[in-house]
Amino acid sequence: MSTLATLTNHQIRLAARPVGMPTRANWQSTTEAVAEPAQGGVLLKTLALSLDPAMRGWMNEGKSYIPPVGIGEVMRAGGVGQVIASKNPGFAVGDYVAAGFGIQEYLTLAEADFKRSGLVKIDLNVGTLTQWLNVLGMPGMTGYFGLMDVGQPKAGETVVVSGAAGAVGQTVGQMAKIKGCRVVGIAGGQAKCDWVVKELGFDACIDYKAGPSAVKEGLKQHCPAGVDIYFDNVGGEILDTVLTRINRGARIIICGAISQYNNTTAVQGPKNYLSLLVNRARMEGIVVFDYADRYHLAVAEMAGYLKDGRMKSKEDIVKGLDTFPEALIKLFTGENFGKLVLQVAEA
Amino acid sequence: MSTLATLTNHQIRLAARPVGMPTRANWQSTTEAVAEPAQGGVLLKTLALSLDPAMRGWMNEGKSYIPPVGIGEVMRAGGVGQVIASKNPGFAVGDYVAAGFGIQEYLTLAEADFKRSGLVKIDLNVGTLTQWLNVLGMPGMTGYFGLMDVGQPKAGETVVVSGAAGAVGQTVGQMAKIKGCRVVGIAGGQAKCDWVVKELGFDACIDYKAGPSAVKEGLKQHCPAGVDIYFDNVGGEILDTVLTRINRGARIIICGAISQYNNTTAVQGPKNYLSLLVNRARMEGIVVFDYADRYHLAVAEMAGYLKDGRMKSKEDIVKGLDTFPEALIKLFTGENFGKLVLQVAEA
Numbered sequence: 001m002s003t004l005a006t007l008t009n010h011q012i013r014l015a016a017r018p019v020g021m022p023t024r025a026n027w028q029s030t031t032e033a034v035a036e037p038a039q040g041g042v043l044l045k046t047l048a049l050s051l052d053p054a055m056r057g058w059m060n061e062g063k064s065y066i067p068p069v070g071i072g073e074v075m076r077a078g079g080v081g082q083v084i085a086s087k088n089p090g091f092a093v094g095d096y097v098a099a100g101f102g103i104q105e106y107l108t109l110a111e112a113d114f115k116r117s118g119l120v121k122i123d124l125n126v127g128t129l130t131q132w133l134n135v136l137g138m139p140g141m142t143g144y145f146g147l148m149d150v151g152q153p154k155a156g157e158t159v160v161v162s163g164a165a166g167a168v169g170q171t172v173g174q175m176a177k178i179k180g181c182r183v184v185g186i187a188g189g190q191a192k193c194d195w196v197v198k199e200l201g202f203d204a205c206i207d208y209k210a211g212p213s214a215v216k217e218g219l220k221q222h223c224p225a226g227v228d229i230y231f232d233n234v235g236g237e238i239l240d241t242v243l244t245r246i247n248r249g250a251r252i253i254i255c256g257a258i259s260q261y262n263n264t265t266a267v268q269g270p271k272n273y274l275s276l277l278v279n280r281a282r283m284e285g286i287v288v289f290d291y292a293d294r295y296h297l298a299v300a301e302m303a304g305y306l307k308d309g310r311m312k313s314k315e316d317i318v319k320g321l322d323t324f325p326e327a328l329i330k331l332f333t334g335e336n337f338g339k340l341v342l343q344v345a346e347a
Numbered sequence: 348m349s350t351l352a353t354l355t356n357h358q359i360r361l362a363a364r365p366v367g368m369p370t371r372a373n374w375q376s377t378t379e380a381v382a383e384p385a386q387g388g389v390l391l392k393t394l395a396l397s398l399d400p401a402m403r404g405w406m407n408e409g410k411s412y413i414p415p416v417g418i419g420e421v422m423r424a425g426g427v428g429q430v431i432a433s434k435n436p437g438f439a440v441g442d443y444v445a446a447g448f449g450i451q452e453y454l455t456l457a458e459a460d461f462k463r464s465g466l467v468k469i470d471l472n473v474g475t476l477t478q479w480l481n482v483l484g485m486p487g488m489t490g491y492f493g494l495m496d497v498g499q500p501k502a503g504e505t506v507v508v509s510g511a512a513g514a515v516g517q518t519v520g521q522m523a524k525i526k527g528c529r530v531v532g533i534a535g536g537q538a539k540c541d542w543v544v545k546e547l548g549f550d551a552c553i554d555y556k557a558g559p560s561a562v563k564e565g566l567k568q569h570c571p572a573g574v575d576i577y578f579d580n581v582g583g584e585i586l587d588t589v590l591t592r593i594n595r596g597a598r599i600i601i602c603g604a605i606s607q608y609n610n611t612t613a614v615q616g617p618k619n620y621l622s623l624l625v626n627r628a629r630m631e632g633i634v635v636f637d638y639a640d641r642y643h644l645a646v647a648e649m650a651g652y653l654k655d656g657r658m659k660s661k662e663d664i665v666k667g668l669d670t671f672p673e674a675l676i677k678l679f680t681g682e683n684f685g686k687l688v689l690q691v692a693e694a
Contacts, residue, residue, distance in 0.1 A: 280637060290627060
């Protein structure tokens with residue numbers, strides 16, 4: 001290993017708030033010397049970063065569930081990496097960790113910031129590095145607690161999930177299958193649909209790109225008993241269409257609205273929301289951080305399913321810190337296939 | 348009393364489905380002879396009918412929580428009246444009852460239809476005839492179970508209710524006060540606002556007609572700790588504005604959307620629905636019929652509050668069966684002040 005003094009940290013910072021889809025002009029590349037950790041602190045090397053739809057929201061000004069990324073700040077991102085210098089007895093050089101790395105090659109963390117950064121050791125015997133960003137990471141936790149706590153699935157119910165091949169969607173669908181539900185995905189393109197059915201075991205998957213009434217017709221065909229739970233990652237027209245097919249007492253989990261994040265006009269509200277009244281149904285939001293004290297339980301359960309083959313995962317790995325601006329866009333055009341990961345260095 | 352043979356039943360039937368606001372052209376007046384009750388049946392004389400926003404929905408074709416009124420059928424309406432002939436030992440001439448009378452002067456009910464029609468005896472020592480259409484009737488039950496079961500208010504929380512001076516709103520607000528909440532109404536015009544504050548004891552009331560930002564500014568002023576429960580009777584812009592002020596874990600009860608019922612274009616979906624995500628909040632529909640087996644409990648509780656003065660009621664009484672078409676419109680223009688009742692005959 002090179003001595004710390006010779007290490008340069010490449011970073012990507014938010015240069016300007018985007019209007020609509022982000023472009024290169026919204027980002028700024030910077031370099032700075034890597035700082036030695038203070039007493040109690042650690043120096044981490046970034047190995048892989050999680051690229052998530054929620055990032056688009058963090059780029060906007062205004063009140064949300066967490067503050068926006070400030071102009072000039074390193075872009076916020078969760079990731080996995082390795083301890084390369086430690087002045088803390090709890091962490092040894094070589095330990096693998098997950099933390100809020102940000103889009104950069106190194107992170108020097110003071111002990112006081114461990115908690116805020118979500119620093120935890122991860123065990124590569126439990127899951128691979130990229131699985132720790134996927135089913136065992138934030139997307140997996142989001143899918144697990146959104147489905148289980150907000151959705152409360154019962155065996156025999158019909159669960160529909162949009163963004164089915166994405167990070168959250170694959171966890172939701174597989175967990176719902178394990179809990180005995182009928183599971184219908186919605187995804188863009190035949191390849192993704194084939195994968196969630198053939199590899200993940202969903203009962204069916206609707207290709208929303210197959211035509212203007214593909215979702216409507218697909219729901220009629222594949223949900224003959226209606227929809228009991230809809231896990232919504234996309235919003236927009238798809239949410240409105242599912243609302244016309246829900247059952248009495250249905251639960252709609254609002255996890256995101258990726259179809260609306262780059263709007264330059266107002267978000268499209270669900271014009272069929274009165275279906276909630278007719279069907280005595282519920283639409284409820286979820287933010288994963290609320291479940292932090294139970295992450296370990298979900299990780300333990302799903303790691304077991306990964307081991308025994310009842311659960312699979314797929315990551316779409318893009319390489320190189322500098323590809324971040326273009327890689328992020330893949331989420332909004334639906335080009336990623338599986339959980340989108342930015343690999344920054346070799347493990 | 349005249350003999351049955353000489354009685355003529357005046358009725359108002361649905362002649363055509365309205366587009367937008369209903370007009371006289373949507374209705375047809377008919378008369379027919381009053382039928383003698385069969386063995387086990389009763390003949391009822393209508394005294395007063397409940398006019399409700401939900402009626403507008405029953406006039407539309409299409410699936411809802413109950414079937415639409417058919418073209419040529421007597422318009423559906425709940426009401427109160429008196430038994431004037433009985434071939435059933437459970438009902439004596441002179442008994443006061445509530446039932447699904449329809450917009451007509453008499454109703455002959457076969458025993459097999461008692462349940463479907465919701466026939467029950469009512470006690471005028473518990474509440475007045477018109478209170479049995481208001482706080483002790485369907486609107487009161489809707490407000491009670493919507494607030495208590497779906498909203499689950501806790502003392503100290505802030506409850507906002509739209510249509511505050513209406514039948515459902517007055518029950519919701521007074522129940523929330525009794526349960527120790529801060530209550531802010533939204534109503535049209537200073538007179539209604541003054542009444543809910545001065546007579547019903549709401550903490551504040553916002554006149555949504557006072558200006559384009561009246562609701563936004565009013566919520567800022569009167570809900571300094573945000574909104575924990577919003578009981579929505581109106582939908583549209585007001586729902587969207589309240590969504591910007593909800594607290595973490597807020598509950599929004601979707602009871603109706605009177606602002607949208609006469610739309611000739613699509614319903615306006617709540618474009619701020621992602622506030623549910625940010626705030627881990629819930630939007631849930633209620634249909635009162637689901638609580639039928641517990642109506643008697645709510646009636647007993649609220650009759651007590653009426654007796655001890657903790658609860659008041661206000662009915663807006665319009666006279667004469669033939670005024671029905673114009674009376675109904677008052678609900679949608681907001682002209683009614685209190686629960687709208689059509690008095691058909693003197694008690």
